[in-house]
Amino acid sequence: MPIYDYMCYTCKKQTDRLVKFENKDIQYCSICDDRLKPLVSAPAKTAGKWGDQTGKWGVNGFFDRGLGATYYNSMEREKIAKSKGLVPLEDVGGDSFIDNRLAAELNIKAQQDKILNDYLGKVEEYGGTIQAKVRAIEEILPAKDCLGATGNVDLLSRNINTGEIDNG
Numbered sequence: 642m643p644i645y646d647y648m649c650y651t652c653k654k655q656t657d658r659l660v661k662f663e664n665k666d667i668q669y670c671s672i673c674d675d676r677l678k679p680l681v682s683a684p685a686k687t688a689g690k691w692g693d694q695t696g697k698w699g700v701n702g703f704f705d706r707g708l709g710a711t712y713y714n715s716m717e718r719e720k721i722a723k724s725k726g727l728v729p730l731e732d733v734g735g736d737s738f739i740d741n742r743l744a745a746e747l748n749i750k751a752q753q754d755k756i757l758n759d760y761l762g763k764v765e766e767y768g769g770t771i772q773a774k775v776r777a778i779e780e781i782l783p784a785k786d787c788l789g790a791t792g793n794v795d796l797l798s799r800n801i802n803t804g805e806i807d808n809g
Contacts, residue, residue: 647677655680752796756781 643662648655649670656677658668668677702711705718708725712718719729734741760781767773786792 646680646682648680649673649675649677651675749796749799753799756793756797 643665644657644659645665645668646655646657647668649672651673652670652675654670654672656671660668665679668679669675670677702713704711708718708721708727710721712721722729760777763777763780764773767776782793782797786794
């Protein structure tokens, strides 16, 4: 059975459904029960068996918008990626690389937010004046940390996207 795209006349919800060919024009919205309008959609372009036989089975390759090129198997895709200076995800640790990177970014961001909240709490505790702000900074960012770029100073200097010290 083919998959058809539909849009509701009334609530404008778009959906796709797996229906028999003879029932494709008689579909109703699951939200408002109005009749669905069949939409014109691009045909699916699928790879060959096991994803690596694309050209062998008569399909004219696979166009990858990210690469901006058509390739016929995974080896050719890697060759094109390397020629454009792109690094395959497998070469940097696979899917766990992204998860680890996101976790590290969230950790740095949480630590930086805690320092900011501590500072704001101290400013409020000391009365909100200029002197209160100076006193809060002195407590949150002690001089020894500023001189050695350690502690809270180190955390505030880190770029949350890279985890590296941001000298800019």
